[in-house]
Amino acid sequence: MSGVPPKRDLLSLADLAEDLPALLKRALAMKQARARGDLSTTLQGTNVAMIFEKPSTRTRTSFEVAINDLGGHALYLSPKDMQLGRGETIADTARVLSRYVDAIVYRAFRHQDMAELARHATVPVINALDDREHPCQIVADLLTLYERWGGSWKGRKLAYVGDGNNVLNSLMLGSAIVGLHLTSAIPAAYRPPAATVERAEALARHTGAQIRFNESPIEAARGADALYTDVWVSMGDEAEQGAREKAFAGYQINDELVAVAKPDVWVLHDLPAHRGQEITDSVMDGPRAAIWDQAENRLHAQKAILELLLGAHRGPLGSASGGTERPG
Ligand code: CP
Ligand code: NVA
Numbered sequence: 019m020s021g022v023p024p025k026r027d028l029l030s031l032a033d034l035a036e037d038l039p040a041l042l043k044r045a046l047a048m049k050q051a052r053a054r055g056d057l058s059t060t061l062q063g064t065n066v067a068m069i070f071e072k073p074s075t076r077t078r079t080s081f082e083v084a085i086n087d088l089g090g091h092a093l094y095l096s097p098k099d100m101q102l103g104r105g106e107t108i109a110d111t112a113r114v115l116s117r118y119v120d121a122i123v124y125r126a127f128r129h130q131d132m133a134e135l136a137r138h139a140t141v142p143v144i145n146a147l148d149d150r151e152h153p154c155q156i157v158a159d160l161l162t163l164y165e166r167w168g169g170s171w172k173g174r175k176l177a178y179v180g181d182g183n184n185v186l187n188s189l190m191l192g193s194a195i196v197g198l199h200l201t202s203a204i205p206a207a208y209r210p211p212a213a214t215v216e217r218a219e220a221l222a223r224h225t226g227a228q229i230r231f232n233e234s235p236i237e238a239a240r241g242a243d244a245l246y247t248d249v250w251v252s253m254g255d256e257a258e259q260g261a262r263e264k265a266f267a268g269y270q271i272n273d274e275l276v277a278v279a280k281p282d283v284w285v286l287h288d289l290p291a292h293r294g295q296e297i298t299d300s301v302m303d304g305p306r307a308a309i310w311d312q313a314e315n316r317l318h319a320q321k322a323i324l325e326l327l328l329g330a331h332r333g334p335l336g337s338a339s340g341g342t343e344r345p346g
Contacts, residue, residue, distance in 0.1 A: 025139075027145075027327070029145045037326060041322045042157070052087070061090030064089075068094050069102075069126075071126050077125065077154065093119070108131055112138035121144065122139055123144045128148065152188050154319065171193075173226070175244075176193060177200075177201050177279070178200060178202040179245065179269050179271055179275070181250055186204070187211070190214060198227055199228040201230045203237070241279065247271045248296065250269070284306060285304075285308060
């Protein structure tokens with residue numbers, strides 16, 4: 019045996035069940051250090067491939083900036099420019115890329131393709147969104163709440179309103195890991211898969227978290243410390259647009275919903291938003307929105323994720339150090 023630890027992937031937020039609190043402390047420390055002009059160089063000499071099958075503004079940009087900040091190099095790869103787009107298999111793509119790069123960030127239509135890439139890659143694979151989960155997003159969201167709630171989520175009430183989609187799946191797992199009380203108002207036909215709910219419930223048994231559902235946005239939002247929504251029509255669901263717009267009418271974060279939550283409620287949206295559908299302009303542009311900090315936190319959260327999976331950070335947990343500090 020070589021003594022080299024096995025490679026570690028991030029396909030589901032549940033993969034971070036052991037590390038999430040320390041990971042968030044590290045992300046916050048790096049955020050604070052960056053504001054002072056200090057950047058760690060923990061990814062120096064590291065190359066990261068980024069395969070995106072779907073469009074992206076935040077995930078792509080924040081990963082590229084995170085990798086550059088940490089002294090590494092990011093390669094953006096579009097499947098239409100790769101042999102993948104002409105029928106080369108995912109397994110062969112994984113084998114070849116693993117000979118060049120130190121990690122692969124992948125945004126996929128299908129979770130089974132994500133799992134296939136991870137199975138055949140010998141380097142870490144990071145899920146940058148698929149039809150099942152969006153784990154990197156939820157790490158940033160928990161960081162946003164952690165900052166605003168002074169370092170703890172325990173017993174706080176979070177209400178999610180809208181589609182039982184990839185974002186909600188990761189949000190349930192993340193809430194369960196950190197001890198949030200999550201109530202999701204979702205039309206019955208659009209609830210998340212039972213297997214993911216059961217996984218979240220199993221994690222929640224260790225932390226005192228609660229994972230609940232109802233069909234009334236107002237009841238879910240009543241007394242909540244935070245409200246969260248996502249689009250009614252995710253990438254890949256466009257053929258169902260008409261049916262979804264009908265089913266989700268009323269599943270909107272608006273002033274009426276904010277009014278029944280706590281007065282100091284924070285409103286989250288992973289973006290992009292369809293203003294006027296799942297959220298109104300008045301809430302997005304209003305004083306309770308934490309949405310822009312949430313988008314910024316993708317950058318800091320992903321730095322901590324990259325360090326963890328690449329084994330790059332060796333300083334004490336929660337410290338800003340790791341590798342050589344260099345001026346920003
Ligand atoms: N929230 C998010 O993942 O945004 P992008 O699709 O722009 O990456
Ligand atoms: N649920 C959305 C998230 C976008 C970041 C989608 O999959 O399109």
